[in-house]
Amino acid sequence: MSQENLYGEISDAIVNLNEDKARELANKAIDENFNILNVIEEGFGAGIRRVGELWDAGEFFLPELMRGAKIMQDCLDLLIPHLQGGIERKTLGKVVIATIEGDIHSIGKTIVATMLRAYGFEVYDLGADVPAEKIIDEAIEKNVDIIGVSALLTTTMLGQKKVIEILKKKGISNKFKVILGGAPVTSKWVEECGADGYAENAVEAVELAKSLLHI
Amino acid sequence: MIAKVLTEQQINKIHQTSLEILERIGVIIPHDEILSRFAERGANVDMKDKRVRISDDLVMELLSKAGKNFTFYGRNLSKKAEFGVGKRNYNTSGGQALWIDNIDNKRRYSSLNDVTTAVKFADALEKITIPGAMADPHELPVEWRCVAVAFETIKNTTKPIIFWFHDRASAKFIVDIIIALRGDEKKAQKLPMFHPLLEPVSPLSFPFNGIDLLFETARLNMPVSIGPMAQMGLSAPATIAGTLAQENAEILAGICITQLIREGIPVCYGGICHAFDMKTTQLIFSGPEQAIFSVAMTQMGKYYNLPVYINVGLTDSKRPDAQAGLECGLTLALGTAAGADIFGHMGICGVDQASSLDFLVMQSEIISYVESINREVTFEEEAFAIDIIEKVGPKGSFLDKQHTVEHFRNELWFPTLLDREYYDTWNNKGASSMEKRCRKRKEEILATHKPELLADDVTKELEEIVKKAQRNLTSSA
Numbered sequence: 001m002s003q004e005n006l007y008g009e010i011s012d013a014i015v016n017l018n019e020d021k022a023r024e025l026a027n028k029a030i031d032e033n034f035n036i037l038n039v040i041e042e043g044f045g046a047g048i049r050r051v052g053e054l055w056d057a058g059e060f061f062l063p064e065l066m067r068g069a070k071i072m073q074d075c076l077d078l079l080i081p082h083l084q085g086g087i088e089r090k091t092l093g094k095v096v097i098a099t100i101e102g103d104i105h106s107i108g109k110t111i112v113a114t115m116l117r118a119y120g121f122e123v124y125d126l127g128a129d130v131p132a133e134k135i136i137d138e139a140i141e142k143n144v145d146i147i148g149v150s151a152l153l154t155t156t157m158l159g160q161k162k163v164i165e166i167l168k169k170k171g172i173s174n175k176f177k178v179i180l181g182g183a184p185v186t187s188k189w190v191e192e193c194g195a196d197g198y199a200e201n202a203v204e205a206v207e208l209a210k211s212l213l214h215i
Numbered sequence: 216m217i218a219k220v221l222t223e224q225q226i227n228k229i230h231q232t233s234l235e236i237l238e239r240i241g242v243i244i245p246h247d248e249i250l251s252r253f254a255e256r257g258a259n260v261d262m263k264d265k266r267v268r269i270s271d272d273l274v275m276e277l278l279s280k281a282g283k284n285f286t287f288y289g290r291n292l293s294k295k296a297e298f299g300v301g302k303r304n305y306n307t308s309g310g311q312a313l314w315i316d317n318i319d320n321k322r323r324y325s326s327l328n329d330v331t332t333a334v335k336f337a338d339a340l341e342k343i344t345i346p347g348a349m350a351d352p353h354e355l356p357v358e359w360r361c362v363a364v365a366f367e368t369i370k371n372t373t374k375p376i377i378f379w380f381h382d383r384a385s386a387k388f389i390v391d392i393i394i395a396l397r398g399d400e401k402k403a404q405k406l407p408m409f410h411p412l413l414e415p416v417s418p419l420s421f422p423f424n425g426i427d428l429l430f431e432t433a434r435l436n437m438p439v440s441i442g443p444m445a446q447m448g449l450s451a452p453a454t455i456a457g458t459l460a461q462e463n464a465e466i467l468a469g470i471c472i473t474q475l476i477r478e479g480i481p482v483c484y485g486g487i488c489h490a491f492d493m494k495t496t497q498l499i500f501s502g503p504e505q506a507i508f509s510v511a512m513t514q515m516g517k518y519y520n521l522p523v524y525i526n527v528g529l530t531d532s533k534r535p536d537a538q539a540g541l542e543c544g545l546t547l548a549l550g551t552a553a554g555a556d557i558f559g560h561m562g563i564c565g566v567d568q569a570s571s572l573d574f575l576v577m578q579s580e581i582i583s584y585v586e587s588i589n590r591e592v593t594f595e596e597e598a599f600a601i602d603i604i605e606k607v608g609p610k611g612s613f614l615d616k617q618h619t620v621e622h623f624r625n626e627l628w629f630p631t632l633l634d635r636e637y638y639d640t641w642n643n644k645g646a647s648s649m650e651k652r653c654r655k656r657k658e659e660i661l662a663t664h665k666p667e668l669l670a671d672d673v674t675k676e677l678e679e680i681v682k683k684a685q686r687n688l689t690s691s692a
Contacts, residue, residue: 054226062494062496104245104420106415107449149402154351155357157312183312184312186322188311201497202496
């Protein structure tokens with residue numbers, strides 16, 4: 001099979017949410033020593049973009065979007081160790097994401113992380129109930145572009161503000177874009193906190209992240 | 216009126232599946248004291264992962280210990296909300312982050328002033344048995360916010376109340392408030408006015424603070440509602456059956472926790488699972504699935520002989536419009552017909568997107584309508600009125616008969632807001648919409664209703680408790 005045919009088949013497997021087929025093709029690409037970077041970009045990347053288009057068109061719903069992203073991620077985990085000649089995969093940017101301290105609601109945050117990964121961001125998901133200091137330490141260590149902080153409760157959303165306050169205190173607030181999410185969060189709160197952006201849902205979060213990095 | 220969706224076999228299957236979930240999969244409880252107590256009772260506890268697997272015997276034993284009925288009393292002891300005895304109660308929201316003054320305005324963050332307005336307002340509404348704070352004051356520090364909210368809520372109504380508890384440290388001051396209000400600890404225990412909600416985080420986990428604060432409220436044997444908002448397809452399986460079984464398992468685990476803190480604590484079964492919208496990517500307050508969930512969960516709760524609370528009478532709409540009327544009305548009608556004890560929370564715009572008194576006015580009318588649906592219809596001899604039918608005979612009218620005068624007021628429901636006018640009359644009176652009438656009624660109530668004041672000495676005493684909470688709980692950071 002030519003590399004071009006393989007791209008098409010991979011893309012179809014992602015759109016059809018066919019995990020077995022997608023894995024089979026990923027393994028085939030490895031076995032046949034295809035250019036892995038191209039396989040990722042033009043096969044899996046193309047597939048997930050088509051999934052995104054189907055979402056935009058209202059034909060796909062959230063589970064299909066998430067399933068597509070999950071299959072893609074699993075295949076990427078297979079492929080990345082086989083990237084040839086120490087080539088690093090170029091990502092759209094690095095994001096550290098967490099649900100703030102005191103809040104164990106992680107599902108919304110995880111959806112955002114999955115979507116960002118699927119669209120080509122490198123995402124460090126720190127989980128839930130994470131102190132502001134730890135989020136910032138990770139952001140510095142991983143040299144990320146964006147810090148995403150989630151809060152579902154009116155009582156924990158104050159932690160989002162704390163993240164920005166600490167960044168300011170450390171004099172590094174201009175090094176990161178901070179985006180906020182969660183049920184009680186509004187654009188007004190984002191303004192009040194001095195954060196950089198707010199998205200109502202995971203798909204918007206991807207657009208927000210892209211626009212903040214001028215992509 | 217009786218509504219059912221589950222057969223006895225299906226109830227049993229859900230029950231068995233929930234027990235299997237608790238024994239095979241278990242729940243995460245990030246509270247070491249509770250985990251130790253589970254371990255002492257022979258449960259399979261993993262202290263490192265904070266996970267407990269509970270056998271069906273232990274679940275059933277702890278469930279049997281739970282109190283199965285209770286009554287909340289207002290400041291005015293004749294204002295009661297009874298649970299587990301076949302009465303229906305209605306509460307307004309315990310608190311929303313955002314507030315809408317008028318439907319055409321944008322929402323803004325809530326303040327303590329909104330609590331005052333909301334509680335006074337619900338004090339005036341006959342059908343609301345338990346006014347809620349409705350607002351979660353954005354300007355107050357989290358550490359003592361709920362203490363201030365509790366006080367503000369008590370001040371503005373003579374009915375039992377609801378608001379959100381926060382943690383154990385603040386719960387201590389709230390316990391002090393009810394003791395001060397009732398006179399002593401014994402009376403405070405005998406006459407509860409409010410209670411906390413333990414909200415498991417689906418799937419199958421619990422929050423630390425929600426559990427920890429029960430150690431304070433248990434001092435007064437205060438009732439506890441257990442209500443996980445499992446979302447079908449998101450935080451529960453994508454099927455109604457699976458969601459019901461998981462939701463039920465989470466409630467049962469929550470009941471076990473309460474009984475390990477203090478045996479006999481009365482509990483309310485909060486069957487408040489929801490569907491999740493795969494298009495908008497948020498929870499659905501009031502789709503058709505909500506009616507099914509609520510009726511089924513009521514059947515499950517009643518299978519355990521518990522008081523039941525369900526999320527019906529709600530709407531996803533952002534205006535008190537046709538959609539709101541449809542969603543609130545249908546789900547509330549079915550939920551009440553299923554026989555739950557409390558419904559709500561009322562006064563919410565969209566999916567927990569703000570509080571709005573305009574919605575509350577509309578819902579108040581819907582409650583009145585639905586209460587009327589749930590009336591006991593009389594089929595006594597007198598009601599059949601065969602003698603009157605004979606007297607009127609073919610082609611006559613019943614209007615001028617004594618039987619009619621004696622019965623029509625009892626048999627007919629009168630709206631306060633719904634329009635039933637002749638077309639021209641309606642038109643001449645300004646051709647108003649339901650939204651407009653809700654707003655007008657809201658403004659009338661706001662302008663006129665004054666709740667009975669709290670005595671000065673009690674006010675001072677409670678103020679001191681709030682101040683003390685403020686002093687003791689203000690964080691140094």
